[in-house]
Amino acid sequence: MTQVQSQEQVTTRSASKVGLLAPIVLIVVLALLPLLNVSVPGLLPGPTYTPGTLQLLALAMLMASLALSYHLLLGVAGLLSFGHALYFGAGVYGLGVVLEQWEIPLAPAMLVVFVGCVLLATALGAVSLRVTGIPFAMVTLAFAQAGSVLARRDPGALTGGEEGLSLNTGPVPDFLVSVSNTRNLYWLALVTVIVTYLVVRWVQSSRAGHVAEATRENELRVRVLGMSPYRVKLVIFVAAGSIAGAVGMVYLLLQSSAVPTVVSADFTISLLLMVVLGGVGSRWGAVAGAVIYTLLNQRLSTLASSDFVQGLPEIVQLPLSEPLFILGTLFVLVVLFLPGGIAGTTAALRTRYLNGRKTSEGE
Amino acid sequence: MSTVILLFATGLGLGAIYFLVASGLSLIYGLMGVLNFAHGVFLSLGAFLGWEVAQMIGSNTWAGFATSLVVGALAGAVFAAVTERFIVQRLYNRHIEQVLVTVGLALAAVALFDGIWGTDPEFIRGPQWLAQTTNIAGASIPNDVFVTISAALAVLLSIVLFLKKTRFGMVIRAGVENRSMVMALGIDVRTAFTLVFTIGGAAAGLGGVLASHYFGYVSPLLGQTLLLYAFIVTVIGGLGSLLGAAIASVLVALMQQFANFYLDGTGDFAVVVLLALVLLTKPSGLLGRRQV
Amino acid sequence: MTTHDDQGSTAHSPAILTVAGLSAHINGQQVVEQVDLEVPATGVTALLGRNGVGKTSTIKAIMGLIERSGTVTLAGQETEGLPTYKVARLGVGYVPEDREVFAGLTVAENLKIAERAGGGHHYDLVYDLFPELYERADQAAGTLSGGQQQMVALARALLNDNKVLLVDEPTKGLAPRLVSDVTAALAKAAELVPVLLVEQNLTVVRDVAQGAVVLSGGRTVHTGGALALLRDPETTQRYLGVSTGGAANPKEADA
Structure with a gap:
């Protein structure tokens, strides 16, 4: 018993040292990347200063922000939502439509859209949370589907239908426009992911976050304590939806167009994949899952058309040519065999490593 | 008037397809508490294999059509049984993880179908008679x-x-009500799990062949699209209720058809509004017994 | 009344069900901490205690319906790690709290689904004890009264050759007349198969039980004869929260 405790102390002590230093080093390195000439063949399409690579990395960081907001739902409140893309899409399309129709400056436009996202998440969350568990999953899916249909139908020629909506760059400050300024967008994405991480951490440590976690474990007990699980879950739901909306606006600036896929159920499912791959309940797991998913998704397409795969017999080549087949299979395997995802497995490996070191020292 | 009859008839046809998907979903959810995202894949596989076989025998012959129905149902049943036995059952009673594996499976399978049959819809045809119309009270x-x-x-x-x-x-009906009591009577309820997956898969596979004739094409996304409506149908009908699924299938499909025609293509919204109304007034659905 | 004392001596016969160091969890929360009990091969053993001390959870843990640790031995066989249906097949009849009849199934179907393979099915006994069930065979069980549903629940357990019955609060919420019917049925059943009975109504306990096990806070705190316990006002007051100078009041219990 005492040995277990001392190991935990060792783990936490080393973790806290790493916990302060590692993120700062990581942030500094990430911030400097656009100024450096680093190549990672196979993983990145080119040297780190090139717009293509910066675009991919910025996308990965925005996906990490979104995965963090999804982590609030699934990892903190235990809510399995299939409609999170709706709030992201509301941010993407909302900003696109407001800039296109009203031509107001970027800052007030973003404020208006953000308020809209908060209201949307509040209204739909209030209805969806009337049911829990699997029915909740189905209902969120249905609402998101309505949003997806709305985007595709192009009501009042606002959303551009299947083609999507291009960003009206008029009201956008010059330093955020054009390929030559991709590094600015990259830095914006980096700030987004850092801010999101801090906000999510703050929400988790707030009273609502604690109660939500307690609700996930034991709803009855929370009710006995005189707190309404419904209201707490709604707070988390709205927080997650609002973050997603905010990230959506940055996404529009980065991609400079809004397309219907950002509201689709498949988009939410990809968020689910990221969080589960990373490890449900872990913040940095969500970030890692999102980055790995985004890079894999991008690079697996390149792998599919590579000479190596094209040279394989058809029965092997066919599945390898479909990135989503590989990701889907990987996901099934993770759920079946690595329930803790990347974060859980790393933690287990570290514990084993520390245990091993402990016993070898003892001998 | 003839328009109303036509919309009513095609609405019933669409409702019939929804029911073929939703019946299995609802039974699976009712008995096992599993939301099966792979159900649409059973349908697509049924549709594709049915179409392959129909082409071999002759797509415009009745023999080809009949065989495609059988093959579609079999394909759905086998795929579903294997899914349950080797993937879902490993995660016994862990409902969220069970949903997650079916999501992953659906993703992988759709991608595989994309690879095999291509992403574009493949237009199909059956026996001549199927494409013709019958006049009922002035409606074709x-x-x-x-x-x-x-x-x-x-x-x-x-x-x-x-x-x-x-x-x-009987075991399935009892299990939908109270799974643990069924086990406490000495019954290995997992056999029933595999069985409902098989039945649901067969219905979905059959539905796949019929849907491909109703819409006139097969595509890897056919099942996923129908799955969304089937989810809505099962929630409205009451999770676990077969009759509820039947009623809600018809209700949803008719509403969609009429709203699409008379209310400027707003069928999908009408369905979501109906869903919201049902949830606000009766969260357990039309014929749902209890909130799980 | 004296016959009870005689039957009380059967507590010396070898145990059919032995529970040792049982603990159990529901959703990670400990509901049973340390329960030890023995059910002799004949008669009724009462499992007593205030509300929420873990009586129902103990029964569920024995059935393998909730996560548990500790040993549960049935007729010499350890049931550790067995799924619920295998525990039942060893010869355990379970009559749950709140009856849990299948509301959508008919009375006949409720009995039919309880038929276990590899043994006789004692419809004679069941219909002899509860003739009403025969008359109402085609009625949906959900439309029965509480008392009738209790009969279905007991009948499901009596239908098979069981080694022990686990009966959880069979008189809960029943009218006084029905309480005596159920008590009579329990006494009859106990002549054929040993019973572990959770019961809040101490009159019923006095009428049918020989042994008694008292739980408090998820632990076994007292084991002995049922009558001796009920005659001990201090213990009953402390662990059962009732003063039993003489007759205990039939008490409506809520879980």
């Missing part, structure tokens, strides 16, 4: 609608008979 009703409705009714009847008249059926 496509003949495939009658086949689809009859097939759905036959499936409904068979499932009801199976549930009422066999011991397995």
Whole structure:
């Protein structure tokens, strides 16, 4: 018993040292990347200063922000939502439509859209949370589907239908426009992911976050304590939806167009994949899952058309040519065999490593 | 008037397809608490293999059509049984993880179908008669609608008979109500799990072949699209209720058809509004017994 | 009344069900901490205690319906790690709290589904004890009264050759007349198969039980004869929260 405790102390002590230093080093390195000439063949399409690579990395960081907001739902409140893309899409399309129709400056436009996202998440969350568990999953899916249909139908020629909506760059400050300024967008994405991480951490440590976690474990007990699980879950739901909306606006600036896929159920499912791959309940797991998913998704397409795969017999080549087949299979395997995802497995490996070191020292 | 009859008939046909998907979903959810995202894949596989076989025998012959129905149902049943036995059952009673594996499976399978059959819809045709119409009170009703409705009714009847008249059926009905009491009576309820997946998969596979004739094409996303409506249908009908699924299938499909025609293509919204209304007034659905 | 004392001596016969160091969890929360009990091969053993001390959870843990640790031995066989249906097949009849009849199934179907393979099915006994069930065979069980549903629940357990019955609060919420019917049925059943009975109504306990096990806070705190316990006002007051100078009041219990 005492040995277990001392190991935990060792783990936490080393973790806290790493916990302060590692993120700062990581942030500094990430911030400097656009100024450096680093190549990672196979993983990145080119040297780190090139717009293509910066675009991919910025996308990965925005996906990490979104995965963090999804982590609030699934990892903190235990809510399995299939409609999170709706709030992201509301941010993407909302900003696109407001800039296109009203031509107001970027800052007030973003404020208006953000308020809209908060209201949307509040209204739909209030209805969806009337049911829990699997029915909740189905209902969120249905609402998101309505949003997806709305985007595709192009009501009042606002959303551009299947083609999507291009960003009206008029009201956008010059330093955020054009390929030559991709590094600015990259830095914006980096700030987004850092801010999101801090906000999510703050929400988790707030009273609502604690109660939500307690609700996930034991709803009855929370009710006995005189707190309404419904209201707490709604707070988390709205927080997650609002973050997603905010990230959506940055996404529009980065991609400079809004397309219907950002509201689709498949988009939410990809968020689910990221969080589960990373490890449900872990913040940095969500970030890692999102980055790995985004890079894999991008690079697996390149792998599919590579000479190596094209040279394989058809029965092997066919599945390898479909990135989503590989990701889907990987996901099934993770759920079946690595329930803790990347974060859980790393933690287990570290514990084993520390245990091993402990016993070898003892001998 | 003839428009109303036409919309009514095609709405019933669409409802029949929804029911073929939703019946299995609802039974699986009712018995096991699993939301099966792979159900649409059972449908797509049924549709594709049915079409492959129909082409081999002759796509415009009745023999080809009949064989495609059988092959579609078999393909769905086998795929579903294997899914349950080797993937879902490993995660016994862990409902969220069970949903997650079906999500992953659906993703992988759709991608695989993309690779095999291509992403574009493949237009198909059956026996000549199916594409023709029959005049009922001035409305020209496509003949495939009658086949689809009859097939759905036959499936409904068979499932009801199976549930009422066999011991397995009795175990399934009891398990939908109270799974742990069934186990406490000494019954290995996992056999029933595999069985409902198989039945649901067969209905979905059959639905896939019929849907491909109703819409006139097969595509890897056919099942996923129908799955969304089937989810809505099962929630509205009451999770776990077969009859509820039947009623809600027809309700949702008719509403969609009429709203699409008379309210400027707003069918999908009408359905979501209906869903929200049902949830606000009766969260357990039309015929749902209890909130799980 | 004296016959009870005689039957009380059967507590010396070898145990059919032995529970040792049982603990159990529901959703990670400990509901049973340390329960030890023995059910002799004949008669009724009462499992007593205030509300929420873990009586129902103990029964569920024995059935393998909730996560548990500790040993549960049935007729010499350890049931550790067995799924619920295998525990039942060893010869355990379970009559749950709140009856849990299948509301959508008919009375006949409720009995039919309880038929276990590899043994006789004692419809004679069941219909002899509860003739009403025969008359109402085709009625949906959900439309029965509480008392009738209790009969279905007991009948499901009596239908098979069981080694022990686990009966959880069979008189809960029943009218006084029905309480005596159920008590009579329990006494009759106990002549054929040993019973572990959770019961809040101490009159019923006095009438049918020989042994008694008292739980408090998820632990076994007292084991002995049922009558001796009920005659001990201090213990009953402390662990059962009732003063039993003489007759205990039939008490409506809520879980």
